[in-house]
Amino acid sequence: MSAAKSLREETHRAGPNTRTGGALPPVTDHARTRWAERAPRADIDIETAWQESVVVGASQQACEGARLYAPCDVVFRVQNSQITSVWPANYDTLDTDHLGRCAEWGNLDRFDTVESICRWCQNRSPTVEMENGVTVRFEGGA
The missing domain is CATH 3.30.2310 (YaeB-like fold)
Structure with a gap:
């Protein structure tokens, strides 16, 4: 699988x-x-x-x-x-590739495809670094 x-x-x-x-x-x-x-x-x-x-x-x-x-x-x-x-949380053993890291606090979150608001701190960022190495850029970010 x-x-x-x-x-x-x-x-x-x-x-x-x-x-x-x-x-x-x-x-x-x-x-x-x-x-x-x-x-x-x-x-x-x-x-x-x-x-x-x-x-x-x-x-x-x-x-x-x-x-x-x-x-x-x-x-x-x-x-x-x-x-x-x-x-x-042992991050080395978790599959977190689908999550992004909040630029403000560093917490992992699931960002949707149209906005980059962290659920933990409400920070809005123009880019989000995903755990899989991809950088996602959002239009109309911060």
């Missing part, structure tokens, strides 16, 4: 984020405990962080899907259609 097809399937299983709507999977007690331990400075709850997170590939982990919450450098693990754990 190709990496792109696998990522599309993970995106479908993990669900879309708030930019496209979607339901929140049930959250296990273990995931809530790990969220409290691994994102202690987060000023939002796990449900909100999930809604704001972006889908990433985590092929080296045994899970149905994974989502990155970049401001806290954590990854939500989806198994059996539930959020079952929160891991520290």
